[in-house]
Amino acid sequence: MTQASPQPGAPSALWQFDPRRHARSLYWRGWGVTQIAEEFALHAVVNDKGGPIPRATIEAWKQRDRWDDAPSIRKIEDGLEIRLLTLIAKEKKTSADYVELDALRRQVESLARVRRHDAPGGHAGDLNDKVRNRNAGPRKKAKKNHFTADQAAELKRIFLDGLYDYQHRWWQAKDQRTRMILKSRQIGATYYFAFEALIDAIETGRNQIFLSASKAQAHQFRSYIVSFAKLVGVALTGDPMLITSDLRPAEEAAAELHFLGTNFRTAQGRHGNFYFDEFFWVHSFEELNKVASGMATHKKWRKTYFSTPSTVAHPAYPYWTGERRNRRRKKADRIEIDVSHNALAIGSVGPDRIWRHIVNIRDAEAGGCDLFDIEELEDEYAPDEFANLFLCDFVDDSLSAFRFNDLVKCGCDSLVEWADFNPEAARPFSYRAVWAGYDPQDSESGDNAALVIMAPPDREGGTFRILEKHQLRGLDFEQQAEFIRAVLSRYNCTYVGVDATGVGAGVYQLLAKTEKGVVKIEYSLEVKAGMVMKAQNVVRRGRLSFEAGWIDIVSSFISIKKTLTTSGRNVTFKAGRGGGDGHADLAWAVMHVLMNEPLDGKEAPKATMEIL
Structure with missing residues (x-):
């Protein structure tokens, strides 16, 4: 890099009396060591013995005084001081010199403040006299869960600036009495409604109630809200969470935020806006909805239902289509609602005064959401499963080997009901025995692999509990085995059922x-039929239990259908993608565990076995 040439004329006094300091100053301004040595020779700068200063000496100064390690603020201070000394030594000063001197002195003072602020014990008052004076008096204790007007405005700005187009539609429709939204998986609905509810609580003081199939699922709202508040320096605590703000009179009651799973009955006396998450997947929807509707009876409250679709057999489906309203009404009073995607792609208020909206994955992409590789998802999922999870199509489970309503009954609130299981612990289930099932990845179709960890029944006829689940993709057989070992290292696993077909071998x-x-399972018509028969019995009798928010477990079982073999002579069970079993990977992994118990439900033999 070409350096600026030195100004012509005699060297300053600083050069003559402190060449080491001047060499450092030039170096910090971008000069090289060789250039500095040449500059000193040009101006006849000498050492204290009257001799020339060679390059080696300047290099030694650089290393000894660690010029390269100096902070930027020190370099700036040095430049200011050099310029100040030059102006002070000038005999005849112009008016411009005096203006520059004043400006340089202010800069030196500002840098001194920065140094005090950065030193141990420094604070904002070191940088700003107003802050120092403000803090000089008695300090007021910050209000808990409170937002100032500035914090509220900044939070709302952050929120609105980050919305996709379809989320803007939800915001514009926020004052609708009732909203029902059918959505694709993973498009940011829980995130959006958590933020919307927080803004509403801050601005209006209205209570906000979040309903989910389990407390763990409901607490996802709470986790988002706590994170949002941190963006403007507010630490929210409590459950229920009480929120106040400068936007409302101090004497008004705080807004209450309730996060409810299966403990919804404890809030029956509460009132507020409510948000019903994944309502198409909850068990006892009618009972839950009665409680929820009671919470929002007054006209000032708002009701929001949002979910991915499940099956046409779900009790919430007639609410979506409007058929629930038509029950017990005269023919002349019945209504018709078009719930097609074409009718609801931009949102519409129906004759029942409910605002409905459909947002599938393609709508989300068109609305600015660039989080998906849709072509990859279409390759990963079977067409019917992709349509259900991402295109908002309901499933007709009449052909399924498993009944949807039987499966959703198996959902539970694991945080409340499983006191003996802690997923965050080093050993989540202590040293109690668990069983594992593994369905490997199909290398030809590219389907996912699935691993489940399950607690076997502790008594005859007891419940199988799915403690942990994983889906893998893109791993070879060694990587899959290594992953399984890592998971099993946290448990006392006494049985591992592995499909040994293809990569599984x-x-x-x-x-x-x-x-x-470790037990080898090699599929045949008889083995597959036996596994499905056993699983049907377990599910029908309510002997399977898993976190209610794990809708992929339900979806996986529903995808398994009874069909005929190619010859047409035998019945088998298959799941999508041209007869492959792939996208039911979680269901097959679960069935690999269930088959370790005999069909009659009695204790399995002690010896391990191989199914050939």
């Missing part, structure tokens, strides 16, 4: 070398 061989209780 390699996974089985590797696991069998290091893990106990």
Whole structure:
């Protein structure tokens, strides 16, 4: 880099009396060591013995005084001081010199403040006299869960600036008495409605109530809200959470935020806006909805239902289509609602005064959401499953091997009901025995692999609990085996059922070398029929239990259908994608565990077995 040439004329006094300091100053202004040595020779700068200053000496100064390690503020101070000394030593000063001197002195003072602020014990008052004077008096204790007007305005700005187009539609429709939204998976609905509810609580003081199938699912709202508040420096605590703000009179009651799962009955006396998350997947929808509607009876409250679709057999489906309203009404009073995507793609208020909106994954992409690779998802999921999860199509489970309503009854609030299980612990289930099932990845179709960890029944006829689930993609058999070992290391696993077909053969061989209780499962018509028969019995009798928010478990079982073999002579069970079993991977992994208990539900033999 070409350096600026030195100004012509005699060297300053600083050069003559402190060449080391001047060399450092030039270096901090971008000069190289060789250029500095040449500059000193040009101006006959000498050392204290009267001799020339060679390059090696300047290099030694640089290393010894660690010029490269100096902070930027020190370099700026040095430049200011050099310029100040130059102006002070000037005999005849112009008016411009005096103006510059004054400006330089202010700069030196400002840098001194910065140094005090950055030093241990520094504070904002070191930078700003107004802050120092303000803090000089008695300090007021910050209000808990309180937003100032500035914080509220900034939070709302952040929120509105980050919305996709379809979320803007939800915001514009926020004052509708009732909203029902059918949506694709993972388009930011829970995130949006948590933020919307927080803004409403701050601005209006209205209570906000969040309903979900489980407390863990409801607490996702709480986690988002706590994170949002941190954006403007507010630490929210409490459950229920009480919020106040400068936007409302101090004497008004705080807005209450309730996060409810299966404990919804404890809030029956509460009132407020309510948000019903994944309402198409909850058990006992009618009962839940009665409680929810009671909370929002007064006209000032708002009701918001949003969910991915499940099946046409779900009790919430008639609410979506309007058929629930038509029950017990005269023919002349009945209404018709067009719930097609074409009719609801931009949102519409129906004759029942409910605002409905459909947002599938393609709508989300058109609305600015760039989080998906849709082509990859279409390759990963079977057409019917992709349509259900991402295109907002309801499933007709009449052909399924498993009944939807039986499966959703198996959902539970694990945080409340499973006191013996802590997923955050080093050993989540202590040293109690667990069983595992693994359905490997199909290398030809590219389907997911699935691993489940389950607690077997503690008594005859007891419940199987799905403690942990994982889906894998894009791993070879060694990587799959390594992942399974890592998960099993946290448990006392006494049985591992592995589909040893295709890639699974390699996974089985590797696991069998290091893990106990590894059982090879090789599929046949008889084996598959036996697994499904056992699972049907377990589900029908309510002997399966899993976190209610795990809708992918339900979806996986529903996708399994009874069909005929190619020859047409035998019945088998298949799931989508041209007869492949792939996208039911979680269901098959669960069934690999269930089959370790005999069909009659009695204790399995102690010896391990292989199904060939």
